[in-house]
Every structure is written in structure tokens, then in C-alpha cells.
Amino acid sequence: METNLQRTKCEIYTRVMGYFRPVSHFNIWKKSEFYSREYFKEETSVNSQFIADYKN
Secondary structure: OOOOOOOOOOOOEEEEOOEEEEHHHOOHHHHHHHHOOOOOOHHHOOHHHHHHHHHO
8 A cells, every 4th residue: 555645844933033033044054053952951950859859
């Protein structure tokens, strides 16, 4: 059984100076900065162990 699935390009937006802008319109340096960002994860932060001890 063959299925012919078509994919649609997904546009990624980010907030810049109070406005949402598509990443595809960024210049090459701004794109590389956007894709190399590391996002904050509360569950792996240093403070997470303190919070876990405090709740118990």
C-alpha cells in the first residue's frame, strides 16, 4: 500500500523587539544565533534540588 504524503513547510516565528518575526527573514548571522540558543530548563537547574527538598 503506497501513500503519497505531502509535507508543508512550517514557518518558525520568534519575538524580536516586541513583534513576532519569521526566522526565515533573518540574515545568516541572526539565524545562526537563533538556532544555537539554549533554553532554560527548570527541572535541570541548580535550584531544582533545593525546591524538591523544600516541598518535602
